[in-house]
Amino acid sequence: MPNELRIAVLGVGMMGADHVARITSKIAGARVAVVNDYVVDSAEHLAASIPGCRAVADPLEAIADPEVDAVLLATPGPTHEKQLLACLEHGKPVMCEKPLTTDVETSLAVVKAEAELGKKLIQVGFMRRFDAEYAELKQLIDSGDIGRALVVHCAHRNPAVPPNFDSAMIVKDSLVHEVDVTRFLLDEEITSVQIIKPSANAHAPAGLQDPQVALFATESGRHVDAEVFVTTGVAYEVRTEVVGELGSAMIGLDVGLVRKSAPGVWGGTIAPSFKERFGQAYDTEIQRWVDAVKVGGETGNYIDGPGAWDGYAAAAVCAAGVKSLETGERVAVEMVDRTSI
Amino acid sequence: MPNELRIAVLGVGMMGADHVARITSKIAGARVAVVNDYVVDSAEHLAASIPGCRAVADPLEAIADPEVDAVLLATPGPTHEKQLLACLEHGKPVMCEKPLTTDVETSLAVVKAEAELGKKLIQVGFMRRFDAEYAELKQLIDSGDIGRALVVHCAHRNPAVPPNFDSAMIVKDSLVHEVDVTRFLLDEEITSVQIIKPSANAHAPAGLQDPQVALFATESGRHVDAEVFVTTGVAYEVRTEVVGELGSAMIGLDVGLVRKSAPGVWGGTIAPSFKERFGQAYDTEIQRWVDAVKVGGETGNYIDGPGAWDGYAAAAVCAAGVKSLETGERVAVEMVDRTSI
Amino acid sequence: MPNELRIAVLGVGMMGADHVARITSKIAGARVAVVNDYVVDSAEHLAASIPGCRAVADPLEAIADPEVDAVLLATPGPTHEKQLLACLEHGKPVMCEKPLTTDVETSLAVVKAEAELGKKLIQVGFMRRFDAEYAELKQLIDSGDIGRALVVHCAHRNPAVPPNFDSAMIVKDSLVHEVDVTRFLLDEEITSVQIIKPSANAHAPAGLQDPQVALFATESGRHVDAEVFVTTGVAYEVRTEVVGELGSAMIGLDVGLVRKSAPGVWGGTIAPSFKERFGQAYDTEIQRWVDAVKVGGETGNYIDGPGAWDGYAAAAVCAAGVKSLETGERVAVEMVDRTSI
Amino acid sequence: MPNELRIAVLGVGMMGADHVARITSKIAGARVAVVNDYVVDSAEHLAASIPGCRAVADPLEAIADPEVDAVLLATPGPTHEKQLLACLEHGKPVMCEKPLTTDVETSLAVVKAEAELGKKLIQVGFMRRFDAEYAELKQLIDSGDIGRALVVHCAHRNPAVPPNFDSAMIVKDSLVHEVDVTRFLLDEEITSVQIIKPSANAHAPAGLQDPQVALFATESGRHVDAEVFVTTGVAYEVRTEVVGELGSAMIGLDVGLVRKSAPGVWGGTIAPSFKERFGQAYDTEIQRWVDAVKVGGETGNYIDGPGAWDGYAAAAVCAAGVKSLETGERVAVEMVDRTSI
Missing domain, CATH: 3.40.50.720 (NAD(P)-binding Rossmann-like Domain)
Structure with a gap:
């Protein structure tokens, strides 16, 4: 080189x-x-x-x-x-x-x-995986400090999406990040996916199922839930909490850089998009x-x-997710055995 | 009087x-x-x-x-x-x-x-319902400030439970509070319950399904998830986040009274039990x-x-929860029509 | 009785x-x-x-x-x-x-x-002294956990004061609380006071020296600074940080009861007056x-x-403060020997 | 090039x-x-x-x-x-x-x-000046959002310093950063400096005056106080709060990347040194x-x-600071008129 x-x-x-x-x-x-x-x-x-x-x-x-x-x-x-x-x-x-x-x-x-x-x-x-918060969370899990992770809660909120964004794209373009985060943090495959469809946001484009709540089960029986809500009008908010046998840890409570006091209120700004975050x-x-x-x-x-395997695994989980989006049922993820390749 | x-x-x-x-x-x-x-x-x-x-x-x-x-x-x-x-x-x-x-x-x-x-x-x-945080959250929802609530996330963690506590009691004694919180905040009935059973805490008594993740659907189709984990060994932690069409709001990120810096770390204490919280x-x-x-x-x-009606409704939801605990399936809540009484 | x-x-x-x-x-x-x-x-x-x-x-x-x-x-x-x-x-x-x-x-x-x-x-x-935050801070100091306190920083901010409020009243009515807090937390008398007069708030009534920054020295040589600012227009904010030989601790970062996300920002409300705080x-x-x-x-x-002694000591410190407000110099606190009474 | x-x-x-x-x-x-x-x-x-x-x-x-x-x-x-x-x-x-x-x-x-x-x-x-937090604080001040800054509070804490560090080096090597921060944020020169010497940290090397509290006055009469404490044993903590006529803003409440709950406590890690911070x-x-x-x-x-001018101004302020360290008195900063050069 x-x-x-x-x-x-x-x-x-x-x-x-x-x-x-x-x-x-x-x-x-x-x-x-x-x-x-x-x-x-x-x-x-x-x-x-x-x-x-x-x-x-x-x-x-x-x-x-x-x-x-x-x-x-x-x-x-x-x-x-x-x-x-x-x-x-x-x-x-x-x-x-x-x-x-x-x-x-x-x-x-x-x-x-x-x-x-x-x-x-x-x-x-x-x-x-290269974000400092996710990297430190991964390190914390691997250190054993919070014990074996049993449950993971994720939230993934966008202020808005392009006009052509449809319900399946919420799975394939947004939720796909929580799929990879789950596999990265827990070091095992996702075996089933269920997409729950709450009452939709009245401010979302007609026909868009938003928000969605995805439930993952993993090989060893861990549970992950991920709220994906892409028309919040608020900001870009990504949060992950890992609940372990000895403690829990959370990232993504965006506190901004400056804490400001103004008449009656205090607080900070939130990242407007994934580019800043x-x-x-x-x-x-x-x-x-x-x-x-x-x-x-x-x-x-x-x-x-x-x-490439991580890309394939994400595709397999998202395919199950899209199927669940249609049926509302839990769908098993179909993947080949990694050792067979 | x-x-x-x-x-x-x-x-x-x-x-x-x-x-x-x-x-x-x-x-x-x-x-x-x-x-x-x-x-x-x-x-x-x-x-x-x-x-x-x-x-x-x-x-x-x-x-x-x-x-x-x-x-x-x-x-x-x-x-x-x-x-x-x-x-x-x-x-x-x-x-x-x-x-x-x-x-x-x-x-x-x-x-x-x-x-x-x-x-x-x-x-x-x-x-x-008399806690200052829940009361302010309820006011905030009712003010319309965060729009119509679509999704609610709850966590309810106890450091430990008495020796005789069984899996159904997690539903009837612990989750029952999230049942009432849901009805209080959203002002409508819960129509179905599903209890997800993640891989159990190795430090919990043998046979206790802990943690549990409950999913509620409400009359108008809102989604609530509630993690109940009663053997965390950590502290008494109760958190509720309401995600609305115009914003979201969270209570229960217990920050303690004093923020302390000590070698390498900062933080505060968390309430040890429901009595302090x-x-x-x-x-x-x-x-x-x-x-x-x-x-x-x-x-x-x-x-x-x-x-009394709130007590009855909670009993009906918990009964469905206990049934779901057995089957793993979503169970419809059976209640009489309130106007019939 | x-x-x-x-x-x-x-x-x-x-x-x-x-x-x-x-x-x-x-x-x-x-x-x-x-x-x-x-x-x-x-x-x-x-x-x-x-x-x-x-x-x-x-x-x-x-x-x-x-x-x-x-x-x-x-x-x-x-x-x-x-x-x-x-x-x-x-x-x-x-x-x-x-x-x-x-x-x-x-x-x-x-x-x-x-x-x-x-x-x-x-x-x-x-x-x-009966506020839960101050009580816990006092306990923390007394526990030895943060070592001997060397420096204390205080901020005391009011959104507004009555029209007749004058510069000396900022010392006698507002700063007096920091005088008592200092004596309470450090368990010793204040020996000198200096009032620094920064460029005044343009939104304060004409002639009012606001903000003021008070410096206290204590018997054993500890240093306390207290910003008192009574026309902030913001909210009622009271903060105290104790810096010790082994760590530091802060109270009064008012975080409100509910953490809210709204378009572009997050945060909470601050107590509007001493009555809520x-x-x-x-x-x-x-x-x-x-x-x-x-x-x-x-x-x-x-x-x-x-x-009564605490009331007397506060009066003696405030009298020195009012004198310093006039001269800008450090003024020694004159008090009788407690054992003489 | x-x-x-x-x-x-x-x-x-x-x-x-x-x-x-x-x-x-x-x-x-x-x-x-x-x-x-x-x-x-x-x-x-x-x-x-x-x-x-x-x-x-x-x-x-x-x-x-x-x-x-x-x-x-x-x-x-x-x-x-x-x-x-x-x-x-x-x-x-x-x-x-x-x-x-x-x-x-x-x-x-x-x-x-x-x-x-x-x-x-x-x-x-x-x-x-290139730190994202300071840059955003500067922008906030310049935006007029918190009004004219009247008072600035700084804290600059190091866990430890090399063995040869003496009291004047605390001024010239550590406080010098707060000198530049003051000039950067307030856009004017510092006209006088006073170093207050609280009771020294028993864990500091013998003879080292640590902590020190510096007071700056600026050309237009703003007040800055800066606690410099270089043997805290805790972590590297740098905090700046600007109090303006319409609001206040704070940076440097280091919250770490991950918020962790562990038995009885919650919190995060603090940067160990200036390299991480x-x-x-x-x-x-x-x-x-x-x-x-x-x-x-x-x-x-x-x-x-x-x-170069900023380097010269910092040198002039630090020279006054070192003089004040000896006398305990307020010392005027001597600088040439910038327009004369």
Whole structure:
């Protein structure tokens, strides 16, 4: 690997453009060498603003480019499968924004393809694992200090969502983070999902089942509940509480930076969106990925974080969640045996 | 009513003795005139320590005593039905510690007997309604400030329970408070209950299903979840969060009175038991009951708080909860139509 | 003493009327038997609303009344000396709202008169000692848990003061509470006072030096600073932090009862006035005083709280404070040797 | 300027080595090209671990090196004057860890030398200005939301200091941060300083006056008090409260990342040292300095933060503080008129 990692960013919409700015202005030891987008002008315009950066029109060509050391996928989900397989083919480490792919079968295909290659090249963008609060919570659990975790409570609230957001997307785009958090914190698979549909928010778009309350059971019988409410009008609030046999621990009671007293009231501000809440987590995720890629050659492992299996597992749980959303019943999660791969 | 209300306290175990001390040393306008207990010595010993107080051996005689203006029932649940009916018969206002009676049928019988009398004489000891935090939360909901409540999250944790506590008692003695809180805050009935049984606490007595997570649905489709965990070893923690269409509100993040910094850590103490957490609520409950009894004559209403119907409704929900504890399934709550009484 | 203590309340302005209501509706074992006010109608009107209560026109007659067991003084400060001496003369226990008297000499005279009598009859209304937060802070200090206290920081903020409030009253009426808190927490006398006069609040009445920052030094060299700011327009905020050799502890970060999330912000309400903040402290103060008076006969001590000496010491410190307000210099506190009395 | 800024780090003790690691692993668009230390081996060892980095034995030679674009001074204070003047001479932007120089006169000489050059090349390492909490507090003040600030309270507590730390160093090394914070937040100069010496911590080294309480008055008459306590044994705690005419605001109530409940208590961890508390502030400071240096050519301004004048002002205030430490009296700050330079 060169001293300065040359990254191709595929997809420069909101998320991808954010990563381009991040790599350019905040990340040590890396630069954006290539950008690509199906809106060609957009990519070219962006490339022009970054020293040493080119726009490449074809994503597969960008992946194959010999002057690209690693790939960051921020393209739409349906293109992921093909692009991930191309990365594997060219032996390029890839950071893939969620989802891994858009369904369980293709996710499993990607898992298998990487397994056959024998190198860990694919990292999935579950950035919460890099958030300082989640990281400390995980450490606390692993320390044994609060005993074995028995129950986890999550809340995930957005002030608003785009107009086209539907009830299944609440599962696949929002709840998916609680799926990964559960697997990360408890170190085991989720075996069943039930989605409860409370009386819907009158201020939500017609037909949107919001809020939803998801119930997970895990392999060893732990219980997780997760309220997802994406049209609160309030702020971006993410909270997780782990209740263990010797104590409990909570993160995400956002207290803001400044505590203010004003006539009759006190308090602080809450993060308006995931960008403020998890901005630092994204920075850490990308810096650590860049660092891991650079040392990966020796070990065959080019990732420092959740991989293809985690993307597949999340897809399997969300598929069960979408089914439960329809039936209201508890749905078993169907996954292959990890040791079979 | 005389200027100083003469109260008979029936049952002077832990709870009753606490009420005797409260009325004697903290409540204005009332005194304990009579005490009764099936352990006669215990009642006589207590009576001797209070000026103007007598022990009466027979509870029904104590109720009928012409020098008793009102009754406080802290006797074991199985005796409540007979004692409540005696209070109605003699027209004596009565504060009845939960449960109203030990089953749904007898609870309904008491509701009907009081309805026939046409006077509201029976108050049930759901003290949380008098807690300053719950009262302010209720006010906030009623103000419309956080919009229509859609979801409620509760946690109810005890450090320990007596040795004979079984899984059904977690529903009937602990969860019953969340049942009443739900009905109080949301002003509607609970229509179904499901008890989820996570992997049990290894430090709990063998066979005790602890923790339990209860799910309530209400008439208009609101969702409530309540974690009840009675062997945490930690402290007495009671928390309720109401998530509304315009905002959310939480009570019970016990922060203690003093914020202390010590080597490496900061924090405060948590209430060790319900006595510290709800001591003030009990004081308020009894003072307001005493005040209400004194003015009751004019209105036929001698209570300022939850009444017999609330006791019946709680019994009906808990009965469904116990059934769900056995089956794991969602169980519909069976209640008569209130307008039929 | 009779079973129900018969109290004469002298002065039924805002403070006195509040005490009358408190004794009547919240305190066990006592009743208001006599009320007095220089506005005779006001006293008579109030008396008529309370069973068994009379208005007595002459305060000294009220004190002497054989059907009065104890006296609560809520009269203007300039009348205190004469009324306190009358209480001593008739051997009546008296709860005296601050100040003890209006100057250091007469305060000392009262201290000496009580000392000669050999009975502790006078309690001074420093209610903060009965506040649960201050009581726990005192316990924490006394436990040794945070080591020897070296520095204390206080803030005392009022939203507004009456129009006639002048700069010296900020010392004598507001800062006096921090004087007593300091003596209570640190268990020693204050030896010097300096008042710092920052740039004044533009929203305060012209000529009012507000805020003020007071610096106290104590006998053993501890340092206390107290910001007093009585025209904040915000709320009633009282905070005390004790910094010890092994840790620190803070009270008064008013967090309210409910934590609310609303668009963009979270927080709670702050107590609007001392009545909400210290209402419970007043209740406790009066209940414990009533209880102490009843058992006082045996011991000659009819008080449970700060006494005449504490009133005198506060007067001496405030006198030095007023002098410093004029000069800006540090002023030594002049007090007699306690053992000389 | 080249695309990747080539920095010489002078002094690679704890602070300098930290900056070398930071630039290498966290900062975009810069690399450490040269390191220097009077312990030559130490510099050579470090250089060997960083691709493209050389050790240069003579600091002035390192500054003059044509392949060095900017300098970071982490050398001992007594060498700063000569090194800063060399930076000015070679037109090299320089980030100078505090102090600017070790006395007021030489600090002024540096200010004048830079002024004569007509380019802003010198930034001083007051990192708190880049801390997210201080930045938001500053914004809040500037927004007018809490009105004009009248009083500021600061606390600055360290768990421990090195053995050679003396009472004057508490002023010059610790309190200096509150000096800069005051000037930053209030946008005016400090005109007098008084150091109060409370009874000293028995656990501090013999002869160390710890804690100290500093009082500042500013040009327009605002009051600042700052408790500095460097042997608390507790943690690294930095708190600032600004009391304004319309409200107040506080930062630094360190709540940790995780809120934990354990038997009887709740709470979180506190940052053990300034590295954890201000790590992010250092990162932001250096990244923004690197970015500013790169665009500086066009404007003659190569800094984004406090400059030489701020270093001089801090020196002048600290000199007055050290004098007050000796006399106990209020000491006027002597500074030249800024417009005269």
